[in-house]
């Protein structure tokens with residue numbers, strides 16, 4: 021069973037309302053989207069950056085360093101792959117190949133980072149924790165839908181993905 025999911029449900033009281041979302045639609049793995057190597061590399065680079073940033077938030081949070089939480093959240097919020105300096109061809113490729121759901125999850129993810137920043141600015145530990153867990157939830161939701169080959173732990177969540 022997927023522990024992070026249960027932890028997040030317990031911590032945020034989300035219960036059943038939001039998690040099964042990715043089970044409703046047949047998952048399209050990133051492999052099926054056939055992104056060009058350049059874009060795939062860019063996506064992975066962005067992922068590694070936000071992973072580092074998320075880890076840094078943990079330490080800033082437990083240190084009560086709200087300025088740092090705010091700063092890092094702002095960096096995450098601003099790190100849109102869709103807004104990077106892409107060539108017109110690459111922009112068009114993303115527009116055409118990324119499913120709407122992926123774009124929506126990406127937007128939700130960046131919006132959540134914005135809320136985390138606001139919480140940090142108000143120096144409210146409880147609200148910061150809430151939005152941080154919601155942020156991690158968007159990572160996990162997107163990975164379960166589109167990164168199962170990279171994170172096979174999510175594969176039991178969407179049996180549909182294996183019906184090729």
Ligand code: HEC
Pocket residue numbers: 050060063064065067068070071074122123125126129155156158159160162163166167170
């Ligand atoms: C909108 C979708 C989406 C969101 C949100 C998202 N990811 Fe990802 N992530 C992906 C996809 C797709 C891959 C797989 C890329 C591939 O296989 O080439 C990935 C891969 C990764 C990787 C592996 C990179 C590598 O070098 O192989 C890391 C680390 C990662 N994500 C961290 C995170 C963290 C941490 C968060 C949240 C703070 C997050 N991601 C949010 C879609 C997302």
